[in-house]
Amino acid sequence: VVFPAGVDEVAGCLRAASEWGVPVVPRGAGTNLSGGSLPIEGCLVVCTSRLDRVLQVDPVGRRAKVQCGVTNEAVQRAARPFGLFFAPDPSSMKVATIGGCLAENAGGPRCAKYGVTLNHVLAAEVVLADGSVVELRGAEDGGLDLLSAFVGSEGTLGIAVTADLRLLPTPRRRRTVVAGFADLSDTMAAASGIVAARVIPAALEFIESGLLGVIAQSSPGVFPAPAAAVLLVEVDGEEGEVEHDADLVARICGEHRALEVRRARDQAEGEALWAARRAGYGYLARVSRSVPTMDVTVPRDRLVEMIQQARELADEHGLDLYAVAHAGDGNLHPAVPFDPADPDSVRRLDDFRWQLQTACLSLGGSITGEHGIGVEKLSGMKLQHSDEVLGGMRALRTSFDPGGLMNPGKVLPAGGGAW
């Protein structure tokens, strides 16, 4: 494992690895949930944790230049005094690095309104497998958009060392509304009602009862209880608009038989709700030491069916299920505790995972929303993409890395394909 401190050192590491034919696994904070940064036999892990500086915040150009090992939260901290923020907000933002966010095309609760990492990266300086350094810019620079190809490539095309990020003006006002429901369908009908009313929530989160119970053990009373599910909604913008939208959200939840609707009195109370939501998966460590969090996306109006199918599949395989969803964009995250020491438990988990992906595709969805493919969903790639498309992806990868040394065995399943 190497910890380079600058672009030259990253380039030196990759040049040496290329000369010796050693595979390279890039690593930021290691928080990805699909196994993309797992080392493989005989590899060199290049960890970016020392590339941790915000180099410049430009309030007029509304952009920041950062080293790619810096955390998402450090970028938010640096932008705040200028009244700016970086929109992608994975719940792991305290530790997740910008390089990891680029490589996974990370989203987060706010991406329903603001979009994912790809929408907020202007350029990236990348070290390629042979140690050469290139700058990738977006489509507005003319030519083919290699920056977009790089974002989401999970370490298979090179190592991002610096990035230019788009910053947005911090909304003057945020307001959080939380509503508890007795029924899953009512919860999602309320979510659809909010969207249909032309509110664009900054975040529209669904949390089901199992995870609410776990959160309540550590943060009692934060969310309405008892409830089959909770909607956690944030609206942001100008003051009048925000109050109007928050009223509308509360009214729509009431019309869909919410048991309780609460409006956070101020930003601090809103933050407490979001902190409890973000900590939810951490709290699951009390339930089990091994809790894979999965990631499937379906059209928003199919989310109830997806949740019901996930539950039925979990029951069928004798597994417990805890779930949240970014309801604004149909992205469901079932967390399923299992016992890695028990082959039967591993088999049931694998069967569940496979059937979950199949079910989501049959609902017109995608096997990932934001956690990437890594090693977890290699076989699902063959379900989702044609041979021709997989072949095109392999060809692109080869053009960046002819020797196939960058994060091999990740993202693209071996064999098959037209190229």
Ligand SMILES: Cc1cc2nc3c(=O)[nH]c(=O)nc-3n(C[C@H](O)[C@H](O)[C@H](O)COP(=O)(O)OP(=O)(O)OC[C@H]3O[C@@H](n4cnc5c(N)ncnc54)[C@H](O)[C@@H]3O)c2cc1C
């Ligand atoms: C509690 C928790 C909550 C989470 N919530 C969210 C969420 O809301 N939304 C979301 O999208 N994700 C979420 N994630 C997943 C994860 O945090 C994100 O994917 C994050 O962007 C990964 O960043 P990282 O620094 O940990 O990258 P790592 O896990 O270290 O690496 C991720 C991938 O990127 C590659 N990589 C790392 N750095 C570079 C680089 N500089 N250049 C090229 N490739 C690189 C690695 O090889 C690997 O394939 C969550 C994870 C946890 C544990």
